[in-house]
Amino acid sequence: MTHYDLAIIGSGSGNTLISPDWDDRKVVLVDGGTFGGTCLNVGCIPTKMFVYPAGLAAAPTESSRLGVDLSLDRVRWADIRERIFTRVDAISRGGRAYRAEELPNVTLIEEYVRLTGEKSFETAAGDVITADQLVLAAGSRAVLPDIPGISLPQVHTSDTVMRLDEQPRRLLIIGGGYIAAEFAHVFGAFGTRVTLAVRSAGMLRHLDGTVADAFTEQAAHQWDLRLGTDVTGISANDDGSVTARLSGPAGAADLEVDAVLVAIGRTPNTDRLGAAEAGLDTHDDGRLAVDGFQRVLRNGTPVEGLWSLGDVSSPYQLKHVANHEAKIVAHNLLHPEALRASDHRFVPAAVFSHPQAASVGMTEDQALAYAEAEGTAVVTAVQHYGSTAYGWAMEDSHGFAKIIAERHTGRILGAHILGHEASMIIQPLVQAMSFGLDAHTMARGQYWIHPALTEVVENALLHLAID
Numbered sequence: 512m513t514h515y516d517l518a519i520i521g522s523g524s525g526n527t528l529i530s531p532d533w534d535d536r537k538v539v540l541v542d543g544g545t546f547g548g549t550c551l552n553v554g555c556i557p558t559k560m561f562v563y564p565a566g567l568a569a570a571p572t573e574s575s576r577l578g579v580d581l582s583l584d585r586v587r588w589a590d591i592r593e594r595i596f597t598r599v600d601a602i603s604r605g606g607r608a609y610r611a612e613e614l615p616n617v618t619l620i621e622e623y624v625r626l627t628g629e630k631s632f633e634t635a636a637g638d639v640i641t642a643d644q645l646v647l648a649a650g651s652r653a654v655l656p657d658i659p660g661i662s663l664p665q666v667h668t669s670d671t672v673m674r675l676d677e678q679p680r681r682l683l684i685i686g687g688g689y690i691a692a693e694f695a696h697v698f699g700a701f702g703t704r705v706t707l708a709v710r711s712a713g714m715l716r717h718l719d720g721t722v723a724d725a726f727t728e729q730a731a732h733q734w735d736l737r738l739g740t741d742v743t744g745i746s747a748n749d750d751g752s753v754t755a756r757l758s759g760p761a762g763a764a765d766l767e768v769d770a771v772l773v774a775i776g777r778t779p780n781t782d783r784l785g786a787a788e789a790g791l792d793t794h795d796d797g798r799l800a801v802d803g804f805q806r807v808l809r810n811g812t813p814v815e816g817l818w819s820l821g822d823v824s825s826p827y828q829l830k831h832v833a834n835h836e837a838k839i840v841a842h843n844l845l846h847p848e849a850l851r852a853s854d855h856r857f858v859p860a861a862v863f864s865h866p867q868a869a870s871v872g873m874t875e876d877q878a879l880a881y882a883e884a885e886g887t888a889v890v891t892a893v894q895h896y897g898s899t900a901y902g903w904a905m906e907d908s909h910g911f912a913k914i915i916a917e918r919h920t921g922r923i924l925g926a927h928i929l930g931h932e933a934s935m936i937i938q939p940l941v942q943a944m945s946f947g948l949d950a951h952t953m954a955r956g957q958y959w960i961h962p963a964l965t966e967v968v969e970n971a972l973l974h975l976a977i978d
């Protein structure tokens with residue numbers, strides 16, 4: 512048995528906890544997977560490194576209506592893949608080497624571990640580790656449906672689809688959320704024939720209804736979108752392709768593709784940690800239960816010295832949330848007498864698809880329910896890109912920003928943008944909400960650069976019928 516001052520399970524955002532403050536104390540970092548976790552190796556970073564060239568590949572489709580005739584000669588999948596993973600793998604290797612070799616007080620254990628108690632765990636090799644403080648930052652993993660053929664080598668998750676040897680000619684994506692939307696864009700723009708099997712009535716159903724409906728409509732123009740459709744089985748063909756059996760509104764149908772991407776959500780790694788057996792509280796979706804200070808709960812009470820952050824305990828499954836929670840835990844580990852709470856009031860998110868979607872705060876439905884519950888009133892304004900100068904320049908006919916505010920105070924309750932660079936132009940709204948700037952002051956109390964795309968936000972704010 513080896514004892515440490517601090518033990519961390521998970522080298523994603525968990526890795527950021529090891530600051531110089533720990534230089535004179537014994538720390539162990541444990542990760543059974545690739546060093547650096549999901550975002551770096553198989554998540555945000557490589558996906559967005561694919562999304563950017565996908566935007567370039569889509570340019571000819573966009574540009575011709577502006578009078579610029581471009582053509583796409585070729586997408587060099589293998590070159591793109593090598594460029595991305597040469598960079599990503601080097602960062603992972605470098606981070607690993609730093610932790611494994613360069614810090615005398617830090618031990619790196621590269622094994623999956625299971626909890627044996629509140630602040631103890633066991634490696635696969637049988638070593639038991641105990642710690643004064645333990646941080647559970649074990650992330651989440653892709654969910655696989657229980658259907659025949661799911662283990663075929665042609666069936667991928669986001670963990671493997673970016674490393675395919677060859678770009679598939681035909682790809683079936685199961686799911687209609689973030690990952691489905693982003694990879695449909697990447698592969699579709701690169702020239703793959705993309706079919707989406709979406710169980711529900713539309714894509715991105717977690718977003719505001721107007722945004723989800725508009726995205727779904729545009730998705731149907733770009734990809735073979737099968738709504739209300741389940742995949743009931745997959746079988747291998749002699750030529751290396753697979754046939755998926757779809758069950759949709761028109762009945763059953765077979766679809767032959769070269770690869771399948773499963774994107775039906777991610778589940779927290781609490782089961783693999785043995786969190787329930789260790790007596791820790793979990794939510795219905797498997798997430799660890801934590802209090803506002805990121806302390807793990809047992810029978811509803813925080814366990815002293817046991818912390819969690821990121822996907823294993825967060826309802827958000829977003830890197831900026833995992834990083835925020837890591838900063839909170841980093842502080843709290845060192846200052847038990849002055850704990851800080853994490854701030855989840857205004858968590859923004861963006862889907863880097865085509866078009867982009869970005870959101871923060873309440874959807875319109877949530878705002879209406881809030882208004883009813885609180886006896887207040889809300890107002891909504893929608894500003895189309897196409898009614899601003901930059902939108903004219905783009906000849907944009909789809910993009911819009913929707914802002915929802917409380918009528919009598921002008922407090923911004925939610926913002927939802929669909930269109931070019933939505934992930935960037937939403938940021939001033941995140942800032943306003945975070946710092947309590949009302950819609951009227953935000954719109955009129957500053958210059959807005961003319962004719963930048965941010966005028967979409969300015970005009971939406973000006974159109975809000977606040978008192």
Ligand SMILES: Cc1cc2nc3c(=O)[nH]c(=O)nc-3n(C[C@H](O)[C@H](O)[C@H](O)COP(=O)(O)OP(=O)(O)OC[C@H]3O[C@@H](n4cnc5c(N)ncnc54)[C@H](O)[C@@H]3O)c2cc1C
Nearest residue numbers: 521523524543544548549554555624650821822828829830
């Ligand atoms: C394809 C994809 C794209 C994404 N894009 C974005 C994006 O654009 N923006 C965004 O904000 N978020 C994005 N996300 C989400 C983001 O990647 C995650 O929210 C974030 O990485 C979670 O960080 P974490 O530190 O909680 O977990 P992770 O980074 O997953 O780290 C957990 C680590 O724990 C290890 N581990 C698990 N169990 C054990 C165990 N029992 N013993 C030892 N080690 C263990 C794992 O090997 C892993 O390395 C994306 C996710 C995916 C899958």
Ligand SMILES: NC(=O)c1ccc[n+]([C@@H]2O[C@H](COP(=O)([O-])OP(=O)(O)OC[C@H]3O[C@@H](n4cnc5c(N)ncnc54)[C@H](O)[C@@H]3O)[C@@H](O)[C@H]2O)c1
Nearest residue numbers: 686687688689690691710774775776777827828861862863
């Ligand atoms: N840009 C980003 O920030 C980004 C990008 C990718 C992933 N992520 C994170 O990763 C998480 C996982 O992404 P995801 O796209 O896998 O999940 P998701 O929750 O976004 O979408 C899952 C989709 O699968 C469908 N679904 C669920 N169970 C199903 C089943 N059994 N059969 C068929 N369809 C089913 C859902 O209706 C939904 O459309 C996201 O929730 C997000 O937090 C973020």
